[in-house]
Amino acid sequence: MISVDISKIISRIEELFADCADVIKGEVSPCPGVRLYMVYIDNMIDRRTIDRHVITPVLERLKNASVPYGGAFDIVKKTLSTLDIQENDSFDDILTFILSGDTALFIDGSDKGIIIASRGFGNRGVPDVSTEVTVMGSREAFSEVVRINTALIRRRIRDTKLKIKQLRIGKRSQTDVAFMYVEDIARTEAVTEVERLLNDVNADAVTDVGVLEQLIEKSWYSPFPQAETTERPDKAAASILEGRIVITVDNSPFVLMLPVTLNSLYQSADDYFQRFWVMSFTRILRFAAGLIAVALPGLYLAAAVYHPALLPSTLMLKMAEARVNVPFPAVAEILLMEASFELLREAGTRMPQAVGGTLGIVGGLIIGNAAVQAGIVSPIVVVVVALTAIASFAIPSNALVTGYRMVKFMVIILTAVFGLLGFWAGMLIILVHLSSLCSLGIPYLFPFVSRDISECADLKDSLVRMPTRFLKKRPYFAQNNQQKRM
Amino acid sequence: MFSENNKISVRQIQALIITYFLGVNATILPRIASEYVGHNAWLAVAVSAVLAGAGAYLCVTSVMLYRGKVSLHDILCFAFSSFVGKIACVVLTAYFTLLAALKLRIFGEIVAAYLLPQTPLWQVAALMLFLAFFASFHGVETKSRASEILVFIVVVPLIILIFFGIFSADFSNLLPITQVSGSDILIGGFESGFVFTGLPFLLVIVPMLAVGGAISRRRILGSFAFLSALLIVVTMLCVSVLGVSSVLNSRHPFLELLFVINIPGSFMERQNALVLSFLILTVFITITVLTCCGTVLLRDTFATGKRRNYCYILLAAIFTVTLLISTENQAIEFMQTIYRYTTPIFVFALPVLLILAARFKSKKLRHEE
Numbered sequence: 049m050i051s052v053d054i055s056k057i058i059s060r061i062e063e064l065f066a067d068c069a070d071v072i073k074g075e076v077s078p079c080p081g082v083r084l085y086m087v088y089i090d091n092m093i094d095r096r097t098i099d100r101h102v103i104t105p106v107l108e109r110l111k112n113a114s115v116p117y118g119g120a121f122d123i124v125k126k127t128l129s130t131l132d133i134q135e136n137d138s139f140d141d142i143l144t145f146i147l148s149g150d151t152a153l154f155i156d157g158s159d160k161g162i163i164i165a166s167r168g169f170g171n172r173g174v175p176d177v178s179t180e181v182t183v184m185g186s187r188e189a190f191s192e193v194v195r196i197n198t199a200l201i202r203r204r205i206r207d208t209k210l211k212i213k214q215l216r217i218g219k220r221s222q223t224d225v226a227f228m229y230v231e232d233i234a235r236t237e238a239v240t241e242v243e244r245l246l247n248d249v250n251a252d253a254v255t256d257v258g259v260l261e262q263l264i265e266k267s268w269y270s271p272f273p274q275a276e277t278t279e280r281p282d283k284a285a286a287s288i289l290e291g292r293i294v295i296t297v298d299n300s301p302f303v304l305m306l307p308v309t310l311n312s313l314y315q316s317a318d319d320y321f322q323r324f325w326v327m328s329f330t331r332i333l334r335f336a337a338g339l340i341a342v343a344l345p346g347l348y349l350a351a352a353v354y355h356p357a358l359l360p361s362t363l364m365l366k367m368a369e370a371r372v373n374v375p376f377p378a379v380a381e382i383l384l385m386e387a388s389f390e391l392l393r394e395a396g397t398r399m400p401q402a403v404g405g406t407l408g409i410v411g412g413l414i415i416g417n418a419a420v421q422a423g424i425v426s427p428i429v430v431v432v433v434a435l436t437a438i439a440s441f442a443i444p445s446n447a448l449v450t451g452y453r454m455v456k457f458m459v460i461i462l463t464a465v466f467g468l469l470g471f472w473a474g475m476l477i478i479l480v481h482l483s484s485l486c487s488l489g490i491p492y493l494f495p496f497v498s499r500d501i502s503e504c505a506d507l508k509d510s511l512v513r514m515p516t517r518f519l520k521k522r523p524y525f526a527q528n529n530q531q532k533r534m
Numbered sequence: 535m536f537s538e539n540n541k542i543s544v545r546q547i548q549a550l551i552i553t554y555f556l557g558v559n560a561t562i563l564p565r566i567a568s569e570y571v572g573h574n575a576w577l578a579v580a581v582s583a584v585l586a587g588a589g590a591y592l593c594v595t596s597v598m599l600y601r602g603k604v605s606l607h608d609i610l611c612f613a614f615s616s617f618v619g620k621i622a623c624v625v626l627t628a629y630f631t632l633l634a635a636l637k638l639r640i641f642g643e644i645v646a647a648y649l650l651p652q653t654p655l656w657q658v659a660a661l662m663l664f665l666a667f668f669a670s671f672h673g674v675e676t677k678s679r680a681s682e683i684l685v686f687i688v689v690v691p692l693i694i695l696i697f698f699g700i701f702s703a704d705f706s707n708l709l710p711i712t713q714v715s716g717s718d719i720l721i722g723g724f725e726s727g728f729v730f731t732g733l734p735f736l737l738v739i740v741p742m743l744a745v746g747g748a749i750s751r752r753r754i755l756g757s758f759a760f761l762s763a764l765l766i767v768v769t770m771l772c773v774s775v776l777g778v779s780s781v782l783n784s785r786h787p788f789l790e791l792l793f794v795i796n797i798p799g800s801f802m803e804r805q806n807a808l809v810l811s812f813l814i815l816t817v818f819i820t821i822t823v824l825t826c827c828g829t830v831l832l833r834d835t836f837a838t839g840k841r842r843n844y845c846y847i848l849l850a851a852i853f854t855v856t857l858l859i860s861t862e863n864q865a866i867e868f869m870q871t872i873y874r875y876t877t878p879i880f881v882f883a884l885p886v887l888l889i890l891a892a893r894f895k896s897k898k899l900r901h902e903e
Binding site: 350351354355357358466467468469470472473476477479480481483484491493496497498499500501 | 543544545546645649650653657658661664665668669672673676677679680682683684806807808810811814815818
């Protein structure tokens with residue numbers, strides 16, 4: 049509740065915002081008997097909006113006016129020359145608006161406050177794509193501002209059925225979160241589930257989509273991502289048109305897309321911009337890369353240590369020859385090289401972009417070469433680890449690659465203990481785990497499993513990408529009566 | 535869309551059938567069949583396939599009659615009585631547990647012979663049981679989804695190997711066809727049905743079908759026909775490539791066959807590891823299916839506690855029995871005994887009784903539906 053006595057409001061605001069240098073508070077009395085009190089946060093508002101549409105017209109209108117006590121509220125409200133205002137009688141709500149970058153105006157004698165939408169803090173505008181660069185397609189990327197992100201989607205889907213629901217998450221951070229979907233395409237149960245998951249978030253602060261993803265995912269223990277992230281509005285818009293739900297979080301230039309499947313994590317934005325032959329070949333390559341990224345070190349270990357007879361004699365002899373002077377067992381070699389590569393990757397991420405490349409060359413070429421010459425590792429192990437690393441870079445989803453990197457170590461260790469049996473044990477654990485995952489009820493391995501629910505239609509855009517003219521159906525994410533694209 | 539992890543599709547059942555029956559028993563099948571009908575082993579396998587097909591038809595049909603029931607336990611309790619139903623479930627659980635243990639023992643011996651001669655058998659068994667537990671822990675639907683992927687990994691390389699096996703075959707080894715008597719073929723066919731031990735798992739799995747009906751039944755039986763054709767071809771190839779005397783002297787003629795097939799231009803010098811990879815995957819499915827069926831039956835029978843707790847009990851039992859058996863031959867003999875005296879009861883007698891009960895209680899069944 050808001051007191052009608054503005055002095056009480058002023059003292060409460062002063063008390064709450066004590067030692068907050070960025071909060072601007074000011075009282076004006078444009079005519080006798082009228083007291084106005086305005087609060088906003090410096091640099092979070094657009095000053096010009098306040099000056100032009102609030103202060104100037106109000107002062108002009110009330111100058112020398114004779115207004116009875118409590119009668120100023122309606123006059124002020126009608127005088128404001130901006131449409132985006134609202135009355136609010138909850139003091140807590142008004143505080144949240146102030147902290148979000150809006151301006152609050154209190155008038156003596158009224159038990160309500162006026163919220164003026166004046167958010168205008170500095171932002172990057174619409175930046176260029178940086179992590180999902182494609183040869184063709186849009187260069188626009190999402191920004192850190194929720195409203196810019198929703199506008200980027202709205203520009204691409206000019207349909208009244210595109211719904212954007214907004215809520216605040218985080219007890220202290222009060223972060224703006226919006227989720228977007230097309231009302232008659234997205235499955236109702238999926239929308240309800242997303243809304244429930246977001247409302248159930250119980251956290252102090254949500255600072256990024258990554259944090260939100262972890263808070264709403266079901267299998268929190270899994271190394272694999274349970275929501276797809278993108279910085280590309282064109283990709284997000286396309287996924288909305290497929291029946292998926294996109295979540296954007298204030299202060300994050302990435303959005304979440306739900307539901308997610310392993311198949312969708314292998315798809316890239318430019319898959320649909322190029323000819324189907326090229327993209328089908330690329331898709332197969334990516335899936336093979338995924339397999340190499342997980343299995344190659346384990347497979348090498350199984351062949352080198354337990355079952356050398358599996359390989360042709362000449363290759364087996366070459367491998368044995370290369371390992372003659374290496375002081376470590378093969379598993380230690382592999383683990384040493386993999387750990388070194390992970391170190392390089394981590395260091396490269398932290399380094400400035402220009403130095404990152406140099407670090408890669410120094411680490412990959414010079415240290416690798418020196419390690420081989422010093423006899424610490426065999427050349428074939430360097431080849432195996434390098435191939436594994438290159439394969440991991442061919443997968444479009446960084447989150448998926450991270451998952452693969454983790455499980456790869458499990459496969460290596462199991463293979464080191466049980467040979468080929470251990471290798472398959474590792475692969476089976478991964479397969480069973482992936483089979484157990486679901487995203488909003490859709491199996492993670494769909495459409496490779498449970499494909500009869502969509503009569504195999506989703507397979508047309510999976511391991512291979514069929515020509516665009518044959519992709520007449522939406523994926524299974526869409527409602528049953530909206531399966532056909534119009 | 536929002537599944538409860540307890541329903542499976544027809545395609546998943548098809549995948550389970552194919553991968554389950556291509557397990558350890560299939561590696562011994564040509565030898566068992568040859569023991570009775572010599573070089574006409576494939577005829578015995580064909581007869582066993584017909585018998586198993588009839589059994590599968592009865593199993594699927596009988597449980598599909600009880601459309602409103604979602605588990606075998608419910609069906610048995612409804613058809614007979616609660617007491618008989620529970621007893622039958624416990625007996626079936628014991629059957630699945632024993633089978634899992636015996637198959638695990640045979641697998642352990644194969645691994646020791648071809649892959650890990652230095653590794654103690656208990657470690658191999660423990661690893662396999664851990665995998666089975668991991669899959670069973672996640673529920674029937676998860677296991678079935680995994681089998682949908684595994685069926686391709688198993689069957690496609692196998693068909694390629696068989697194709698190349700044709701070039702090494704001497705088909706005169708299969709001649710003459712009519713040297714054995716009909717009774718020998720029938721006895722051989724019955725004994726070769728050993729490969730289909732565990733068929734009653736259909737009684738447990740089919741009630742979990744998301745969509746039942748005649749089409750589903752036809753598709754399930756279709757996968758059986760495919761599997762039977764594959765086993766007949768494998769048996770023919772074993773005899774024609776290795777010769778009947780080698781088949782009779784070999785412990786695992788199916789594996790021996792795959793070892794000797796030459797793949798031109800292959801990167802691999804010997805495909806032992808590849809062949810055993812196939813075996814590892816099929817045994818994983820076999821043990822998982824049996825564990826899962828046993829767990830489901832136990833949980834339904836006692837109707838208390840979590841499924842995973844029953845899983846612990848079953849795994850401990852399987853592990854103990856696996857280690858109690860002393861040799862592979864003992865395991866095979868024990869499994870043959872189980873096959874001869876129990877499988878026909880579960881595959882023929884029980885389904886017939888269920889069909890009769892459904893007829894008698896058709897009114898009540900319709901009412902409950």
